[in-house]
Amino acid sequence: MTYFDDVAVGVRRELGAFRFTSEAIRAFAVQYDPQPFHVDETLAARSHFGGLVASGWHVAAIWMRLNVKAREEDRLAAERAGRTAPVIGPSPGFRNMVWRKPVRPGDELFFFSEATGKKTQVSRPDWGVVLMRNGALDKAGEEVFAFDGAVFWKRRPIP
Amino acid sequence: MPGEVSSYGAYELSRDALVAFAAEYDPQPFHLDEEAARDSLLGGLAASGWQACAILMRLNCDGFLTASTSLGAPGIDEVRWLRPLRPGTRLSVRRTVLEARRSKSRPDTGLVKFLFELMADDGQPVMSQTGTIMFGARTPT
Numbered sequence: 001m002t003y004f005d006d007v008a009v010g011v012r013r014e015l016g017a018f019r020f021t022s023e024a025i026r027a028f029a030v031q032y033d034p035q036p037f038h039v040d041e042t043l044a045a046r047s048h049f050g051g052l053v054a055s056g057w058h059v060a061a062i063w064m065r066l067n068v069k070a071r072e073e074d075r076l077a078a079e080r081a082g083r084t085a086p087v088i089g090p091s092p093g094f095r096n097m098v099w100r101k102p103v104r105p106g107d108e109l110f111f112f113s114e115a116t117g118k119k120t121q122v123s124r125p126d127w128g129v130v131l132m133r134n135g136a137l138d139k140a141g142e143e144v145f146a147f148d149g150a151v152f153w154k155r156r157p158i159p
Numbered sequence: 160m161p162g163e164v165s166s167y168g169a170y171e172l173s174r175d176a177l178v179a180f181a182a183e184y185d186p187q188p189f190h191l192d193e194e195a196a197r198d199s200l201l202g203g204l205a206a207s208g209w210q211a212c213a214i215l216m217r218l219n220c221d222g223f224l225t226a227s228t229s230l231g232a233p234g235i236d237e238v239r240w241l242r243p244l245r246p247g248t249r250l251s252v253r254r255t256v257l258e259a260r261r262s263k264s265r266p267d268t269g270l271v272k273f274l275f276e277l278m279a280d281d282g283q284p285v286m287s288q289t290g291t292i293m294f295g296a297r298t299p300t
Contacts, residue, residue, distance in 0.1 A: 061185075065184045
């Protein structure tokens, strides 16, 4: 999948797993989302969550970290094989982000990304936009988190 | 109340904080390195969009959420990263209430749909976000 033109729609890419610890949940939340149920075990136990839960933005940030790591692996694989590496990003935004289930200390999530469509733009002939369904499943295989993403992807040069 | 607009918050995004967030969560060259960023679509070093979301969350916590009856958010309808967020930008929030209603299934819960704009010091937004937040609702009288 070097160029936008080669991106295969409908293939799910596994990005890897991440286990959320109490320390990591609180460290992110203290800095960016200091609501009681994200930072304080005692207050969280009294909240409607019944215990500490990860900030939704922490879950999203971990998705991005694993996504970038997967792309870096693709880039290195392309280089090793003597192919042109894909040129990807940034993103214009996303839609329909849902946090379906609380993420608690000890929970392990399995992150994924799947191309769902492709758009070209007259205004930017060198770049396409790849539409994606991104998210994470829990151990039981149930979707915990998902969103519709989009990313600029360099097109194959016209010879 | 729908249509109500308020502005709050102050956050200066340092280059160090920008690069530190990117190194941990979004280590793409255009978020880490000036030279690599110059040749990218962003045209220079710019923050991860996820950091913009995280900063907006922090400003919303400090601005009103932590002192409210917030029950969290089920999701986000849309985020638009409108233009690159550069190091040194001073950010604030412009919040517009789009809709407020009581939950049909849970009458003790109110649902408020907001438009949040993360504003740069030139008065223009770098990011917009629409989504619904759940709050405790007063007992109907």
